[in-house]
Amino acid sequence: MKTVHIDVAVIGAGTAGLAAYRAAKAGGASALIIEGGAHGTTCARVGCMPSKLLIAAAEAAHHAGHTDMFGVHVDGDIRVDGREVMARVRSERDRFVGFVVRGVDGIPAKDKLAGYARFVDNTTLQVDNHTIVQARRVVIATGSSPSLPAPFTAFGDRLIVNDDVFDWETLPESVAVFGPGVIGLELGQALSRLGVRVRVFGVGGGVGPLSDPAVRAYAREALSAQFYLDPDAKVLEMGVVDGRARIRFVALDGEETTDNFDYVLAATGRTPNVRGLGLENTSLKLDARGVPLFDARTMQCGDSPVFIAGDANNILPLLHEAADEGRTAGANAAVYPDVGAGLRRSTIAVVFSDPQMMMVGSRFADLADGEFVIGAVSFEDQGRSRVMGVNSGLLHVYADKASGRFLGAEMIGPRAENLAHLLAWSHQQQLTVERMLDMPFYHPVIEEGLRTALRDAAAKLEQK
Known part of the structure; x- marks a missing residue:
């Protein structure tokens, strides 16, 4: 069994792990990325990208069968060829995975180690039965797996x-x-x-x-x-x-x-991939799921030289969050013990159903009763939505009674993915509803529905 000495060992070559590796290297540390499974992120292999490929096929079938309202009639039956649908899903999925794999292939061979890592102590890892890794710091970025009751x-x-x-x-x-x-x-x-x-x-x-x-x-x-x-x-x-x-x-x-x-x-749901890591051999404190307790700002586990990022910590299992957390963990691992808070963006989540759903900022459930107002709009009579025949939906925006600041939103409705970005940018800039209403709105667009909800919130703020 050989021994490797390294500044930062990163366990996992997914979105968070690759971001951590690159950040550690950028910070001047030597780094090693350890992966026991197939390369290719959850997003590319079994998550966001293949699911959107299947959804795209479903939308094509749905739209082809729902054109009568426009006076456009499709003669004959809509035929879905399951083999052709799944062939495109797999082919394009493999293409996206290929992009990730090529990125990993570009990492120098000396910075990669194949095998499953297990902690011997806080900074010593055994990789399968072939390598001992003596690291100064460790980043856990092992992702998650579907949970099965x-x-x-x-x-x-x-x-x-x-x-x-x-x-x-x-x-x-x-x-x-x-x-x-x-x-x-x-x-x-x-x-x-x-x-x-x-x-x-x-x-x-x-x-x-x-x-x-x-x-x-x-x-x-x-x-x-x-x-x-x-x-x-x-x-x-x-x-x-x-x-x-x-x-x-x-x-x-x-x-x-x-x-x-x-x-x-x-x-x-999904479960963090922490079983089998040998965390019981470390000094880390674990929660009920066996996940190390950590600081969500720095990704540091207690005051130890161990950091955890991405789906492995199960805070926000989203690709952009995993990338941000990986960068924070890797950058802090490079300069430990002088760690600092990394970038935390305003929360944004989208469901690609039809109608789409979205959440931005604080959820309704997270807000204190009586301290905020709700601005509402139904999309059933919203102009552009009716024009396109997608007039189904409800948007609620939340504003602080004391300051008028936009706190968050929840929605089901048309183009929710686009409205979510406008609202997330507004939330991150801590804009008030009044300031948001000063922004331009074109006509006729679905975004005018957002303006209606903001106007409703503004009126309620005046009445408080």
Whole structure:
């Protein structure tokens, strides 16, 4: 077994790990990136990019079948070729992964080590049975994996996670989805639009990441009109019969129902990849999930020379957050113990359902009752939305009663991904509602709906 001495050892070559490695090198430290699995980030391989490829196909099918309102009639049936759909998903997915792999290939060979790392102590790692890494500092960037609740083992080989979907060669006839969060809604709706019979089951009434009761209720109604969605399902029995998944449940009409599916997609969250790292051999304090306690500003674990970034810490499992956290962790590892706070941008989250959902800044659930006003707009009669036939949606913006400052927003509606960016920039600049209303709005655009919501908030601020 050979021994390697290095300033910074980075465990994981995903988005956070690659950012940490580059930041450590930029900070003048020697760095080694350790990866035991296939190269290619979660986003490129099994996350944001392949899911958007599937959604793009679903949108094409949906729009082709919904042109009558414009006086445009498509003669004949819309035919979805499952093999062609999945061939493009896999091909383009592999292309995106290739970009990441080429980036890793560009890292000098002396800075890469293949294998699974395990802590011997705070700064000593054993990589498989071939290398001991003596580091001065360590960055944990091991990502996350889909979590599978124990009862789902009843589905045997009919149980899949989102990672499996993107390796399909064709589309199945039916899929049950457990978990109406971001992944469950995006994939469930896309599969439904591509002709797959889909039922989506949830627990507790949640829809996507929304916490505002009115916006969440609107989302539930809007999406339920398109595919079977029960965010608070009562499932009575799960199993496999004759090679198919069988679920007995209480349907939305109150009747007990039994249905069979080709697959059951578990979209029930993700778990940080920290098991097997040997963290019990370190002095790090761990939370109930076994994740090291850390400072979200510096990414440092306690006062130790260990840092954690990206999905491994499970704060905000988003690509841009992982990149920012990786840069902070790597930069601080390079100069430890003189660590400092890294960049923390205003929170922005988007769900690529149809209608889309978004959240910016503080969620409704995070705000103190009585200390803010809500500016609202429905997109049902909003001009440009009606022109395009996408007039379904509700936006709530939140403003501080005392200062008038914009605090956050939640929305389901058209072009939410674009409005989210405008609002996130406004939030990061700590603009007031009044200042936001001074900004230009063109006509006719969907952004005029945002102006309506801001005007509503401004009027309520005057009445406080």
